[in-house]
Amino acid sequence: MAGGIGSRFWPLSTVDRPKQFIDILGIGKTLLQLTFERFNRLMPAENIFVVTSENYKEIVMVQLPLLKESQVLLEPIRRNTAPCIAYATYKILSICPTAKIVVSPSDHLILKEDHFLKEIEKGLQFVEDQDVLLTLGIQPSRPETGYGYIQVNEKIDFSGFDNLYKVKTFTEKPDRAMAQVFVDTGEFYWNSGIFLWSVSAIRNALEKYLPDVNSLFENGRKLINTADECFFINKTYSECPNISVDYGIMEKADNVYVLTADFGWSDLGTWGSLYENHPLDKKGNAVAGNKIFLYETEGCIINMPQDKITVIQGLNDYIVVESQKTLLICKKSDEQQIRQFVADVMLAEEKKN
DSSP states (O other): OOOOOOGGGTTTSOSSSOGGGSOTTSSSSOHHHHHHHHHHTTSOGGGOOEEEEGGGHHHHHHHOTTSOGGGEEEESSOOOHHHHHHHHHHHHHHHOTTOEEEEOOSSOEESOHHHHHHHHHHHHHHHTTSOOEEEEEEOOSSOOSSSOEEEEEEEOOOTTOSSEEEEEEEEOOOOHHHHHHHHHHSOEEEEEEEEEEEHHHHHHHHHHHOHHHHHHHHHTGGGTTSTTHHHHHHHHHHHSOOOOHIIIIITTOSSEEEEEEOSSEEOOOSHHHHHHTSOOOTTSOEEEOSSEEEESOBSOEEEOOTTOOEEEESOBSEEEEEETTEEEEEEGGGGGGHHHHHHHHHHHHHHHO
């Protein structure tokens, strides 16, 4: 899934070029490229599909040259993850009705890739011949308020698995006090947003819990992989509700399971999460840029153009980012306000034009 706009990483991430298409880690590869390479270790390139906005088609084709155009599924408008997953499901159904599917965001960080891929392989074994929906839950390392949580029920005995549980509840992003309670109980795991299931299992779930969405795709399934697919998808998306797969299916279904693990995961959803996964200097600053001079500055995130001479004195725990003629300076503790900053800037630009 590569259709998000990454507004919390503004101004580095913009509507024209969101964070999944940016080398946000400074390693020479974008998050989308890292995600593709990760799964390409497990499956051939022809088995990988990218669902994204039609506005990002050319970016995807340039960054992932191994893909054919038919593997890039284009959404005409954003409708959240349920329609996105429904589209990919019916696309895969038309090619391989017995397929097993891994659904993954394109902008997550996985530090322990070997361990991650082993868990994916285990998960694919579990979903192969069963009508089940499986997600990956991450062992929490702190009371994080930016993630959703999964509460586990009883442990499931399956082929010697020691980390497979029935899901009891899903909880959206809690406040800090509740997040601390979740961590203290030992029953809660971070919701990674990575799912595994068979084509038949997710179709059954769509039909049961999101019948309106399912019928839209079911009624036109014969048009998938034909010259009329684009017209069909454009019409279908105009009629689809804006709904997440978590809310529409996972929170309601009674056949949901979770594999719990710790493979160095972060959804890189905020500047703060990037800070936690970025090399720091002696003063605890995460710095990207070749000409940055810091004085009495600690605990900051600083991301500047490579040729920009930047001098900063006396800042503590701030975010300083410049990109595309836009400069952001805000407290790290207030980064949740960035979405509002973006909205205010866009409104001001609209009024000006």
